[in-house]
Amino acid sequence: MASVAVVGAGVTGLVTAIGCARAGHRVTVFDRGPVPNPASASSDQHRALRVLRPDDVHGTLRMAEARRRWLELESLLRTEIFRPVGVVTAGTPDELAPVFDTAGRAGLPAVAVSPDALAPVVFPAGTAGVLDVGAGVLLAERFLRAAAEWLAAHPAVTLRPRCAVVDVGDHRVSAADGTVVDADLVLVAAGPGNTELVERPVTLYRQTMVYLRPPPQLAGWWTSAPGVGRIGAARTAWLLPPGGGTLLKISSDAVCREVAATTERDRGPWADRLLAEPILTGAADYAVVAVRDCHYAADPVGGGPMLVRIRPSVWSRPACGGTGFATAPLVAEEILGAVMEVKA
Template sequence: MATVAVVGGGVTGLVTAIGCARAGHRVIVLERGPVPNPASTSADQHRALRVLRPDDLDGTLRMADARRRWLELESVLRTSIFRPVGVVTSATPDELERALDTARQAGLSATAVAPKTLPSVLFPAGTGGVLDPAAGVLLADRFLRAAAEWLAAHPAVVLRPGCAVTGIGDHEVILADGITAEADVVLVAAGPWTADLTGPPVVLHRQTMVYLRPPPHLARWWASAPGVGRIGADRRAWLLPPGGGTLLKISSDAVCREVATTADPEHGAWAARLLAEPILADAAGYAVVAVRDCHYATDPGTGGPVLSRIRPSVWSRSACGGSGFGTAPLVAQEILGAALEVSA
């Protein structure tokens, strides 16, 4: 049996804590705010879970594994957290053929979709769609609440909300009050602030998202609609459908920018730019309910997510946007492997 300290009560931290507790390890979760924390980078109504990664067979198989693990978590928590509505990605004819080929190699039943079957969505000229039926929507906030409740009731887990961490050493976490918590394995998953505690350096991004309510005559259509990606003027936009208590969400990499800090959000002009994107047919009929900025961090070299082993006992996972939510069970599996090594 190992003792695992998790710094950060977002999706990666909570999924890891659940996995380690289920495997018989002692777990302590340290979070500077409440658990779950509505100000965390994981907090959101919903996030996409894409399985098919065109031209990336290994990535597709990894995401199929992530989906399986999410369904297992759904069973553990006894809470519906995954809406299997599928995700459609716009594709040129060549891209469509490659995507279908990747799906065949991975054993997925992807299909071509004509844009006319999704009349409320604007597809870029010259593109159709490929439907990944294994994909869908993760109800993010619902999962975070259910995970916190499950962990709070588990005898091997200690939740420490309102507990600031000021330093990380090998096998130890240094708290703001000077007390040191010892652990066999430490995971630092404290959002964009992870790099301040452990490194390595990251690039911080701010992403603007707009939440909409469809017009009443389209409410039933949207209730069973899939997520849609690679739309908009430059094919960098995406949308997640409403359902399960969530709103319709749109965003685009066109409104993603590098920033120096998470402070001082300035989403007004960026939201207007996003709403001007060709994403929705008859967009004027949709009511804007909310606008939100989220932050995520990427590796300066690869532009991808960061999972680093800083010391033999210390792992670091910076926040990495929507993809980070979907892949959280895979990160948790790596940390659980480290805990098993210690206790072997």
């Protein structure tokens, strides 16, 4: 039996804690807020889980494995986490051909979609869609609540809510209240701006999201609608459908910007800019319920998510947005493998 300390009770921290506890290890989870923390980067109504990665068979199979692991978590927690509604990607015929090719080589289904079949969505001129059948929507807030309840009831798990960590060393975590916890392995899975614990550079981004309520005449249509991506004026917008207690969410890379810190003031009319994007037909009929800014960290060199071993026993996984949420079970599996190496 190993001891594992997890700093940060977002999706990566909670999924990793569940995996380690199920493997028979002792786990302590720290968070500076409540568990789950509504202010965490992971907290959101829903997140996309895409499976198909054009021209990347290995990446596609990895995401199919992530989907399988999410379904295992759904069974373990006995609550619906994954809505298998699929995700449609818009593209020209030349752009969609690699998607179908990858699906065929990976042995996964992909279905051509006419824009007429998704009339409430604005498709860019000259594009159609391909449905990633294995994709869908992760009910993020529902998972975080269920995971926290499962961990709270597990005899090998100690949750330390409202307990800020001030220092991480090899095999050691020190909290602001003076508590020091020794561990065989430490995972720092804190918010994107909490780089002082690991001293590794990241690029920090802020993105605006708008949550909408469809008009009554379309409410039924949206309950079974897929997610849709690569729409909008520059084809960088996307939407996640309502369902499972969630609202319709829209966003775009057009409102994603680099910031120096999560506390940096932001004066731009980002919500207005997003609402002006050609995403929905009859957009004026949709009621704006909420606007939210989220933050995520990326590798300053490669631009993608980061999982870094910074000391022999310390791993870091800064919050990295929707991709980070979807791939959390894969990260947890890698961390569990590292725990086994430490004890070997």
